[in-house]
Amino acid sequence: MNALKDSPKVGTMTLDGMAVEFTEGETIYDVAQRQKKQIPTLCYDPRLEAFGACRLCVVEVEGIRNPVASCTTQAQPDMVVRTRTEALEKHRKTLLELVTSENRQLSVDPLSGFASQELSNLVVQYDAATGRFQGKQSGTSNKDDQNPFILRDYDNCISCYRCVRVCAEQEGDYAINVKNRGFHTQIIAEFDNDLRDSSCTFCGQCVQTCPTGALGDKKALRAEAKPGEITKTRTICPYCGVGCSVDILTKNEEIVGVQPAMDGPANEGALCIKGQFAFDFVQHEERLKKPMIRREDGELHECEWDEALDFAAAGFRRVRDTHGRQSIYGVASGRAPHEAAYTMQKFIRASFGTNYIDNCSRS
C-alpha cells in the first residue's frame, strides 16, 4: 500500500577493488561516500540535486573512455570504479588550477560561512595555487548591496550554482538567478536588484553553502579582525518551536555568529533570518547585569543578589501571611529552558500547595 516503504533493489559493484553493495537509484558518489572514500567536490551539497558542474568528483569506470562525474552517474550492477588514480588526481589538480586562475582570494575567513573553506582547502590539498594559468577573471563583485547580512563578493564566485540551487530547492524562494553564461556567468538577485528588493528572506542558506566565500556572513565577518580562535558550540535556536540545531560561533567569549547544523534533526542545515542573524541580543549592552529593587523613591535600583532575593522572598511571605497561600501566582516562560519551567511550577506547588501556575501560551 505504501510506496515509501517498498524496499529498493540492491546490487553489487566494484569500488577501488572492493565489492560493495548499492541500492537502486544511488549515484557512484553516494556509494563512495558510504565507503568513506575521499572524493573532492565543489558544486556538491548533499541536500541538493546533484549538478555535475565542477567535475572534481570524476572517477574512472571500466568500459567508459573518459572519466565520469560520480555525483550524476548512477551506480550499475557489476560496474568497476576507481576513485583515486594518478590520472584522476592530475585531472583534478588541473581543474583546480583553472578555477584559481580566475578567482583572486584564496584565503577565506571561516566566519564567511559553513562551507567557505572548501575551495581553499582543496587548493592547498592539491597544491594548486601554481599560477600555471594566467588570464581574465570572471564574476563582478556586488559590494554595493547595503544589506547588513549577506556579503556579495562575486570576484570569488566559481559558478557552482549552489546558492541558486539552495534558494530554489531548499528554500523554495527562487530569489537568486544567473545572468549570462560561460565565462560571463554572473550570479544575481531577481532582476539584478539588491537582495532586499527580491524575494530573498535572508535565511542565509546561500551564504552557508557557498564554497568560496563569494557569499559571506556580513555579521559574523564584523569579527574577522578580532583575535582568537573560532569555537563552535552546538545548541538549539532560541526563537520558534521548530527547534533548529545551530552552532554558536564564539571568539574570546564573544558570540560572533551562528551557523546551521547540517545534522540537526529538525532543520537538516536550514535556518531562517532570526536563527541565522538575530543572535546579538545576548551580549547587548542593555542586558540586565545586576538585580534591581524598587525603593522608597519609586524607582528601581541595582543591588546585591542577597538583598534582592531576601526582598523577593519576604514579599511572598508577607502576601502569604496576609492573604493566604492562594494569593500568589507564578507565570513560567515558553522561552526559558525546562529547568526554569520545572522549578517555577515546583516553587508554587511546594511552597503554597496550589496549582496557581501557568505559562505564556494563552496569549
Place this chain on the structure above:
Amino acid sequence: MSNPLVDMEKPDVIFAIGTNMTECHPVAATRLKKAIARHAKMVVVDPRRTRLARMADLYLPIRVGSDVALLLGMAHVIQREGLVNEAFVRERTAESEAFLEHISQFTPAWASEITGVPAADIEKAALMYGGAERGAIYYTLGITEHICGVDNVQSLCNLALMTGHIGREGTGVNPMRGQNNIQGAGDCGAVPANFPGFQPCHDPASIEKFSELYQTPIDPGKGITKVAALNECGKSIHAMLIDGENTIVSDPDRKHCEHALKSLDHLVLIDIFLTETAEFADVVLPATSWGETDGVCTNTERRVQRLRAAVPPVGEAKPDWWIVSEIAKRLGTPGFDYQSAKDVFNELCSVSPIYAGLDWDRIDKSEYQWPVPDKEHPGTPVLHEKEFKNGKGLFKVIGYRDPAEVVDADYPVWLTTGRRLQSYHTRTQTGRAAGIDYLLSEESMEVHPDDAAAWKLVDGGMARMSSRRGAVEIRVRVTDQSPRGTVFASFSFADVPINILTGSGYDPVTDTAELKVCPVKIEPLADC
C-alpha cells in the same frame, strides 16, 4: 505535533489552516515546499493571502473566526461523498454516530454564507483532503486564538478521525508551536491543570504522588489560568512571580493588564532585559540568556534537545532555576538544593512518565521524541499509531459560534493580528539584533487597496485604528495580502501597542484570548 517534522515532506494532500508558516516557522515551511515540489497538493485556509496561500493549489479566504463553519461544511461533503474511512471509524474511534448525524445538516452552502468562501471551493477542499492517501493537517494560532479555539481544534480532529488521516506516516494533526520551549513549559507542568508529564491535577494518585514528592499537601483540582489570575489581581491575587514574559506588550487588552499588575502588592520579574513590564515590578532579577545557559528544550515535534552555554553570563546574571531555587529556599521550601541544570532535569525525568526513559546524558544527540516510557524505548515520532491515549478517538459534536465581538456600524472592520518573519514577539531580542531594522523598522497596518481608497488612506501615511478598548496610530501599508474588510498588524512594536485594541473575548475552556479577531474602526490621520 502528532507526527515528526520530516513527515511534512510526505503527505499527498496538505491542509494548512490558520498558519502563516513561511513567516512564523520558516524552516518547517521548507519541508512543505519540498512536498509540493514532489507533487503534493496543498489547501490553505487563511483570511490573508499569505505567501503560503499563494503557494496553494486551493486557497480558501475565510472570514476571521469562521473556521468551525468551514470544517463542518467539509465534514458534510466527506460524508456525503462516501469518503469516510469506515474501517478506521469502526476500529479506532467512538461516538461517531452522533457526529455523523450532526454534520448532515451543515451543507457547503450554509458554510459559505458564514465563511465567505465559495461553496464549490469548500467541496473541492473536502474532496482533496478526504480523498487523500496521506492527508496532513497543520495549524498555528490562527486556530487557537479564538473564543472557539478548542472547538476549532476538535473540528480538525473530527476531520482526521473520519478520514483516518492520523497515526500513520505523512498524516496527523499538527500544531506548530510558536516558542522555542512552549511545549517544554507544558511538559514540565507549568500549567494549572497538570503536574509534570501531563499528570492531571484532578487525579487523586497524581495529587498524592506530588504532595509526597514536594513534601506539602497540594490542593486537588486545577488551579486558575494566567488570564483568570490577571482578572483577580488586587482581589484574590496579590503577588506574582513572572519569568521571561513581557506581559504588558504581549497580552491582550493592555490597559486591563497594566491595571492588574499595578494592583499587586508584590511583583517579581525574572528577565534578561528591562522590559515594558518591569515598570510594574518590585524586584527584577537578571537571568542568563540563551547562549549562556545549559538546559533542555522540547520542540514542536516533541523532540527533547540540549541547550548549551557558549559564553559566560553577562554581569551577575544567573540561570532561572538558580534564582527560583534561591527564593524557594528563603521561604523554607524543601527540595531546592540543586547544583546544576542537570540535577533539575534529571529530577523532572524521575517524576514524569513521558520522560522516564530520558536523562541529561541520553538526550545529548537530540534523538528522542516523547513519550519515552523506559530506557529501552526508542521514543515516539508518530503518536496514536496503535491506539489513542485513552483508547478510542472521540468524535465531538461542535456547533458554530460568532466571535466575541462582530463588526457593526461603530467598528466596521475586522482586525486580525499575528507575527512577521523578521521580528519575534515583542522584539526584546530581534529589536536588539543589528540589521533587522534594515528590513523591518516599524509596525504597519496592512490594508486592501480598495479599502484604502474607500477609507481615504494613503500607502505610507498614518491612520488611527480604534477598538472598544483603545486606539493606536499606525503606518498604512496597502497590499492585497489583506482581504477587503480585514486589516492586519503584528504586536511586535511597543510604540504601536496593538494589544491596546485586542481582548474582546476568551475561550471558555482554555482562557486563550481571541487575538485573531477584533472589530475596529479606521480613520486617516494627516501626516505629521
